[in-house]
Amino acid sequence: MQYLPNILFFLLLVAGVGYFTKNIRTVVRNIKLGIPVAISDHKKERYGNVARIALGQSKLLKRPISGALHAIVYLGFIIINIEVLEIIIDGLLGTHRIFAFLGGFYDFLIATFEILALLVLVSVVLFWTRRNVLKIKRFLSPEMKGWPKQDGNIILYFEVVLMGLFLLMNSSDYALQQMGAAHYTQAGSYPVSSLFAGIFDTMSQSSLIVIERTAWWLHITGILIFLNYLYFSKHLHILLAFPNVYFGSVTQKGQFKNNQAVTAEVKMMMDPSADPFAAPAPDAPPPPKFGASDVMDLTQVQLLNAYTCTECGRCTSECPANQTGKKLSPRKIMMDTRDRLQEVSKNIDANAGVFVPDGKQLLKDYISTEELWACTTCNACVEACPLSIDPLSIIMDMRQYLVMEQSAAPSELNGTMTNIENNGAPWPFNQMDRLNWAKE
């Protein structure tokens, strides 16, 4: 019986990590539904970006207040989680504060964790106020109603509870240490939790142990729940930010990729020896689909982008179309892509691993043509995104589908394109008049 807690802890850990692993495998599977992209170039620059943009959060800090708060919560959270390592070892081996042998360094670590925990608590309260009390425009867009808004708050409550439990665990431990309780050897320094250890003065040692143990168990359980919550929330970015920034574009923002399928087609048309009326060879692959109407037509990087998006709305708040009241919101483009991908994922799960067409797609069922045609391709969203996400590339791919597969451009643009085709200019002027300005 004496190993019961160890066994329980082991099972809890296996369940928590196991379910998380399963969901991450689903994410990977879903991303692989996209078109593969071979990225092996610019390694140095890419790692540099990861260090600067993902780890260093350089783009977030462009908005100093929210950037600094985020940095505190992020750093605090990461560093405090070193403590989780000790908790796991203690849980498995039945030890208590196994790293205590580090002595002075241990004191330093625990003290740092405590101060960070306090800072995280303060930042989280400020974050909550920003989200719920201050009327900050980017948190009020239509796409933020309902679940996305809740999601943003839930994660803040999580942090409050986890930090609270961490401090409760420490303060009761500290009180027990003062009492000289067995197993609670003097270890660590508790600049924050010692402040309110006084509330335990009147308690018996046994009830204090119950409090300490409960806080300890709830804290680690909370962390495992948090880990598993990520998959269902915008908070996947704490993991995906790194690969996403790595795979982000390293070319000039103005360089839109040239559609390879079209290049092949154009080459054939320009080839004087090709017979345009020849029947296709019987074993010829089906003609490629130009552009994107659903998530499977997007690249794996674009799908990774969708899972990484943290719904911060920095893109949307810089978007000229959105700022002037158009329906387009680059954040919504990313959220829609993820929602549709999750819908496809559930479909695959329900149908023994194969996608059964459901009569829906990303285009129109999620993203309207009105949104797509409002974009000026200005790249403000791409520039603003702290995670190197590219909403514009999805907009462009969907426009390609509309125009090349459906001939569904706005009528004025059809006129423009006819002009380019016939006159070599977007206006109905004759190409032979192109140099007239020099004589005027």
Add this chain to the structure above:
Amino acid sequence: MSDLLKVPTMADFMAQGKQPEVLFWVGCAGSFDDRAKKITKAFVKLLNNAGVEFAVLGTEESCTGDPAKRAGNEFLFQMQAVTNIEVLNAYKVQKIVTACPHCFNTINNEYPQLGGNFEVMHHTQFLKTLLNDGRLKVEGGKFKGKKITFHDPCYLGRANGEYEAPRDLLRKLEVELVEMKRCKTNGLCCGAGGAQMFKEPEPGNKDINVERTEEAVDTGASIVATGCPFCNTMMTDGVKHKEKEDQVQVMDVAEMIANASEL
């Protein structure tokens, strides 16, 4: 004045068995749009004045395909690109300058994978090298001390990271350069990009060019300088919309330099 413009074509150079120093890619707006033609001419005056041996393609030039690509017609874009690249390669063109950031971006970034490898410069970058080489004189003239703001064209700024060349030129004009709140990497689009120039905007509560013009007017500048024929149109329309034509003028950086030297 304009009869003084020397605008040789690539064909002229070819006939003499010579290569120009640089090809001036005029672009559709620069060739056909009445307002943009003035920018073209101002730039040519500067080139003539600096003794730059340049040539244009003239009637052999065609749309780069930028509006087609941004409208989603990749097919038409690539047809235009391949045709243009054939012409440019046939003339063994190496260096291109253009006064249109869209042409600049397309030829610079999207032609290489289709077989067109050229050194491409925006006209403000080119003018700056002329200035550095002592071939071009940029002096304040009538702009000296005037309050000027520069509107960053998306396809020069964010798209290609060039924010300083036009500003350096403006500083040489000894103007008082004031920045709008949203400038450089955060610059707000004029509303023309992505083929929006050629269609009505989607329903909203304001036109983008009006939003941008308000910001420009708020700086108190008497001239909104820019480096793109489309931005120029959008901002000019915005100024008209706000009925500020008496107070605010929209000018290309090249026009200002030509104007200052009374060319």
